[in-house]
Amino acid sequence: MTKLNSKIPQGPVATKWSSYKDHIALVNPANKRKLDIIVVGTGLAGASAAASLGALGFKVKAFCYQDSPRRAHSIAAQGGINASKNYQNDGDSVYRLFYDTIKGGDYRAREGNVYRLAEVSGAIIDQSVALGVPFAREYGGLLDNRSFGGAQVSRTFYARGQTGQQLLLGAYSAMARQVSLGNVESFIRHEMLDVVLVDGRARGIIARNLVTGEIERHSAHAVVLATGGYGNVFFLSTNAMGSNATALWKAYKKGAFFGNPCFTQIHPTCIPVHGDFQSKLTLMSESLRNDGRIWVPKRKEDVEALRHNKIKPKDIAEENRDYYLERRYPAFGNLVPRDVASRAAKERCDAGFGVGETGLAVYLDFADSIKRLGRNVIEERYGNLFQMYQKIVDENPYENPMMIYPAVHYTMGGLWVDYDLMSTVPGLFVAGEANFSDHGANRLGASALMQGLADGYFVLPYTMQNYLADQINVPRFKTDLPEFEEAEKQVKSRLQKLFDVKGSKPVDHFHRQLGKIMWEYVGMARNKEGLQKAITMIRELRAEFWKDVKITGETNEVNPELEKAGRVADFMELGELMAMDALNREESCGGHFREEYQTPEGEALRNDEDFMYVAAWEYKGDDKEPALNKETLEYEAIEVKQRNYK
């Protein structure tokens, strides 16, 4: 077993980052120009990293599969971004944001990293405002805040329901400026298909030009993966259609360990599934829980009457409604963290109180807030979300409560990284949702944007400089090295292998099947028997895929079926690793809920004695079991407790 070294700096948690910065090695401006960095992915983490590294003077190549860096899926984040500014004078501080994040993550995140995240959170807001992000303001001209789940302070900054869009456009514009200055080169419609190692260090990538189909080699002194999460392993999720795990999976196969793959976030407030041909799920921002109240009927006869359209939700009297979050968690009410809210919705629906055609939905009701604040206030706060809901569901949420149900939204797991955000492959850095992250077993709302930008704006510019300081005499890499040749050969042969199957079923068929297995057995509630079954089923599905998938067209042209096939092939392998990790973790924590391990009240029951560690999986070969490495988590600044939102 490899010893994992997280390289957490010595000293008290509050001074670790400043003392780290004081002692790192630096690269002088003339030398920065001689060093190349590849950044894969241009979401919040990738775009902010490319912009910041470019501004320092490094030569950056930024890759995205989209037709513009501005379209990465960070753009879809709605509700907000946390920062411990304490502008509201309500008791916030760096420590409290740190504490809430560790607690929210159910004590499965690293203290040192999370403290640093909280520490730089304020600077992210400053930076974004300077770049022109039009955050919501009070009449006095100061910044406005709202509340999000898992916190008792208002620390969330927002730009209507489009916070992710505005933050990404800020980072994208900073990157565009570096493009104009010649420090960043932007490669659009390119998909990374392998990472290239030379003498054990990451020195480049193999990418497919999605327009010409050409396989390209790109070299650099270091590589950053900022390729997002892998929620699409479930087929239906709130991720974009193109979001995929291929870059992470290729890196895993080249020696980067995969951390906590089973930690998946199921978001409680999404528009419910409507039919077999649905391609994705749409999130309704957590911010709605500021003013919306979640409920289901108390009586089964009302559930029946609703299903047969005999009554409307507003016909149900107050005393016959079960505001189950307010009932079970009076201290946090509708603003409990996402994992808790999702499980509570599932519990009510499983007990037969769900509403809607399928019985898999609960109400999110704004009637009280509209009465209290007026429709115009609600419209100003959430207008675009209400419009989105109405377009999809064809119901007016100002008149009738929204119907919502949990859906896959985010993955806390990802490639294992040390304090420098470097994976177990030297020179391969991982940022944003792609790394195994600062969110432990459950991420708090409005913290993904914070982490992506923290990594890109304020962490990588220091830690990568530290890594590159002894590389200044390493000349630019040629891409005719045998390592590049070999990697390109592998990539090409795999693409050919996909074509050669010449089966009968389209790629989507397999993706849907995989999604069903994952949602049923590796979703909101998991158990030993189900997880073992999932592993067997995924293996069978994979065998079928390689016998019966059908891909039309050629490799040397635009070919979305080929793109999807490669991604789904990787998802099927990752799905199995997720099930193995969930099977190994014989406890419930955060979003990982093993039915065998719960308190009498149905809350997650952790086992700190045996499982207070990061599970870092090591690839050992296609036909071999991966090896489990453990990074023990140590808590010095925070006392470990059972999470309590009551």
Add this chain to the structure above:
Amino acid sequence: MDFTLKIWRQKNAKAKGKFVTYKVTGISESSSFLEMLDVFNDQLVTKGEDPVVFDHDCREGICGTCSLYINGRPHGPDDAVTTCQLHMRKFKDGDTIVIEPWRSKAFPVIRDLMVDRQAFDKIIQAGGFISVNTGGIPDANAILIPKADADSSMDAAACIGCGACVAACKNASAMLFVAAKVSHLALLPQGKAEASRRVQAMVAKMDELGFGSCTNTGACEAECPKQISIDNIARMNREFLGAKMGSQKKKVVAGGF
């Protein structure tokens, strides 16, 4: 629901394209337009034919990737939505639906319904930013911004860069896209410092890339999925005029920064 689809098929940028007529059956009215195309493509693949290539990603109306001219309108017959937010219940069973790519010289077709919109990135790279590096920034609340200004700026910043404004315009003008970015930044105190050279550089790049002129038909505003107002174009024209007059005095050269 069943439909007849007339779809623009074009093998690559150089090939000659043509309309091909297809039938698609068994579509749910709660499907989105792109889900209808997914079902259709799976039917094509199963038959061994090349699926129709179209751009799409987030499928919730915010990434700006999806496009399509549907029955002669960018993003189809519904107002204030992108194609991915258009639902089949907006059509009648048995309808014939004509589907084309964006039509503009500055957005050449790559394949079928997929077009190349790099021109928009180039316009942003020409000046659609505030020139600050990372770090060393004063506290966010050090700048007071009246709520009305922040709100107007946000209205303009809501642009998703899809290109419907260009596709809708008979001149293929990119004025609404450029004006939205110019307004977003010019309305904020942070963006004022370089407002003058920004507008000049962006307009110069827009002209260079082959977009047409604005003749105030308002088609862009009518078809914009985010309802960006043409007031922004008026604001940009003022900014541009002011910048030009100022630049004659101060001899500010556009670009090159």
